[in-house]
Structure formats: structure tokens, C-alpha cells
Amino acid sequence: MQLARYPRLRFAHLPTPLEPLERLSRNLGGPRVYVKRDDCTGLGFGGNKTRKLEFLMADALAHGADTVITAGGIQSNHVRQTAAAAARLGVDCELVLTRIVPWNGGDYEETGNVQLDRLLGAKLHFHPGDADRDAAMEEIAGWVHARGGRPYVIPVGGSNPVGALGYVACALELENQANDLGIEVDYVVHASSSGGTQAGLVAGFRAINSPTRVIGIDVDADTEAVATDVGRLAQAMADQLDLPGDIADDVVVKGGYAGETYGAPTAGMVDAVTRLARTEALVLDPVYSGKAMAGLIDLAENGAFESSDTVVFLHTGGTPSLFAYRTAFGEPE
Numbered sequence: 001m002q003l004a005r006y007p008r009l010r011f012a013h014l015p016t017p018l019e020p021l022e023r024l025s026r027n028l029g030g031p032r033v034y035v036k037r038d039d040c041t042g043l044g045f046g047g048n049k050t051r052k053l054e055f056l057m058a059d060a061l062a063h064g065a066d067t068v069i070t071a072g073g074i075q076s077n078h079v080r081q082t083a084a085a086a087a088r089l090g091v092d093c094e095l096v097l098t099r100i101v102p103w104n105g106g107d108y109e110e111t112g113n114v115q116l117d118r119l120l121g122a123k124l125h126f127h128p129g130d131a132d133r134d135a136a137m138e139e140i141a142g143w144v145h146a147r148g149g150r151p152y153v154i155p156v157g158g159s160n161p162v163g164a165l166g167y168v169a170c171a172l173e174l175e176n177q178a179n180d181l182g183i184e185v186d187y188v189v190h191a192s193s194s195g196g197t198q199a200g201l202v203a204g205f206r207a208i209n210s211p212t213r214v215i216g217i218d219v220d221a222d223t224e225a226v227a228t229d230v231g232r233l234a235q236a237m238a239d240q241l242d243l244p245g246d247i248a249d250d251v252v253v254k255g256g257y258a259g260e261t262y263g264a265p266t267a268g269m270v271d272a273v274t275r276l277a278r279t280e281a282l283v284l285d286p287v288y289s290g291k292a293m294a295g296l297i298d299l300a301e302n303g304a305f306e307s308s309d310t311v312v313f314l315h316t317g318g319t320p321s322l323f324a325y326r327t328a329f330g331e332p333e
């Protein structure tokens with residue numbers, strides 16, 4: 001596998017740190033937990049989409065694009081990182097934001113990622129929760145064409161075979177860091193939603209024949225759909241990279257931690273975010289990494305890991321939305 005054959009821009013701060021969570025590990029009584037700080041990728045407050053965007057934006061420029069278009073929920077981190085990458089490269093950015101989360105109020109609609117989207121100079125298009133995002137993006141692409149521009153549409157979450165290359169590269173990066181630290185990583189645990197992060201990781205680990213297993217924690221409250229999306233994209237990556245074996249065997253998505261819907265706060269999330277802040281000064285987010293950490297803690301407490309295992313929690317970012325969810329943490333309205 002040669003990643004160098006794919007066009008890539010360099011704007012992420014890499015490698016992201018891999019650090020032990022010593023107090024959490026002691027509290028849990030095993031396994032040994034490390035954090036991989038992909039919340040620190042650097043671009044416009046960082047997060048996991050930045051790795052995908054290194055490949056996606058390279059592809060956009062290779063196609064002569066002068067405008068990128070993408071979509072997400074109101075507090076989408078993917079949308080904010082796309083706005084940041086566009087600002088960095090001097091291309092226009094049009095964002096479709098849909099009200100898919102049953103959580104609102106002034107903080108939710110205007111602070112956190114939305115505030116950053118505006119600051120970064122993107123153009124925002126708000127839609128109801130049931131809007132067809134693909135149709136809304138195509139409509140904007142039509143306007144851009146009509147005014148003589150060159151649009152490039154990035155799918156929700158940046159999860160296609162181009163974007164997922166960012167997480168193939170992350171698997172290789174993690175393997176090198178683990179070798180340098182002298183640790184064998186048994187598991188990587190992270191929040192899984194549109195599938196590109198997990199599909200890229202499983203493809204990357206398979207490409208180097210690593211025994212590291214990936215556990216995606218469903219944050220969409222639809223575990224089957226997430227597993228299907230991850231499986232489909234992992235297969236596309238396996239085909240594209242000509243990987244051996246049946247990659248479907250590597251796709252593990254655990255449910256039960258998302259609560260009622262995507263983006264809805266849960267008691268487990270509030271506990272996990274609070275616990276990590278107070279034991280490690282590690283700030284998680286309410287939509288993704290907080291629920292994924294709730295999953296990791298529950299799995300650890302219920303014997304899913306050996307006490308001698310090493311588990312890497314991939315912190316995928318999302319921290320700007322913490323401010324939009326202020327009241328979920330008991331703050332006054």
C-alpha cells in the first residue's frame with residue numbers, strides 16, 4: 001500500500017500526541033488507557049475531520065474547485081473544519097446546516113461551531129431536520145455553476161474513499177508511536193457516525209497486518225446503520241488499497257451509549273465528560289467523544305477488556321460544541 005500516490009495537502013498538526021491516562025487507568029483498575037489526541041489536529045480548533053480534509057481538499061483543488069460545499073447538523077464539527085480548510089486555502093465555502101438534533105436555544109444555534117463557521121467566513125444555509133441534505137448541496141452546486149464557479153461537494157462527515165484515507169494514515173501513525181513507546185495496542189475505541197474514521201482505521205491496521213482491534217461506539221442511536229456504513233466503506237478501502245482477507249470481520253460497532261438520538265445528551269455522557277475533566281483535565285465533547293468514553297468506561301467495568309490490555313481512546317474532537325450544550329451540564333438556562 002502506498003499512501004503517497006494519493007494527493008494530499010498538509011495542514012494538520014501531526015503526529016497528534018499519544019499519552020497515558022494514568023489516573024483514569026488506576027480508577028478503572030485496568031486496562032491501561034491511552035488517549036490519541038486527534039482533538040489537537042490544529043485547524044480551526046481541530047478534530048478528526050481535519051485528517052480527512054487533507055485528502056479531500058487536495059482532490060477538490062485537483063478538480064479545479066473554487067467553492068466547497070458540505071452539510072451537517074447545526075453544531076457539526078465536520079462543517080466547521082471544512083470552513084477552516086477552505087479559509088486556509090482561499091476557496092469559498094457553502095454549508096448546509098440541518099436541525100436534526102432535538103436540542104436548541106440560543107447557545108445551540110449561535111455559539112460553538114456555528115460561531116466559528118461564521119468567523120471563518122463560510123456561507124450558512126439553515127434547513128429543517130428532515131431536509132434532504134444531498135439535494136440541498138446539489139442545489140447550491142447548481143447556483144455556483146450558474147455563476148461560473150467550480151463547486152466540489154464533500155459528503156456528510158467527509159466519509160468517502162478519499163476522506164477515509166486520512167484514517168488509514170492515522171493507523172500507520174499510531175503504530176509508529178506505539179512502537180516508539182514500546183506498547184502493544186490491543187484496542188482503539190472511538191465515536192463512530194458517518195463511518196470514515198472507523199473504515200480508514202480498520203483498513204490501515206489491516207494493511208500493516210496489525211492485531212490492533214477497532215471498536216466503534218455508535219453515537220447515531222442506529223447501530224445497525226453505522227455498522228453497515230462502516231462495513232461498506234471499509235470494503236471500498238480494501239478494494240482501493242488491494243488489501244488481503246475479509247475486512248468485514250474487522251468491523252465492530254457497539255451500541256447502547258447514544259441515548260435516544262444523535263446529539264441528545266445522556267447521563268452517561270455527562271458523567272464521562274465530567275470524570276475525564278476531573279481526573280485527567282481532558283475535555284471531551286457532548287455529542288461524540290463523551291458518549292464514546294461512556295462506552296469505553298462501561299466496557300471496561302463489564303469485563304470487555306483484560307486488565308493487562310492496552311486501550312487507546314481516540315479523541316476525535318468536537319470540543320467547541322461543549323459550549324452549545326452548557327445547560328446539559330447543570331448550568332442555568
Ligand SMILES: *Cc1c(COP(=O)(O)O)cnc(C)c1O
Nearest residue numbers: 077193194195196197288316318
Ligand atoms: C464526525 C465526528 C466523529 C465521527 O467520525 P465519522 O468518521 O463520521 O464516523 C467523531 N467525533 C467527532 C468529534 C466528530 O466530529
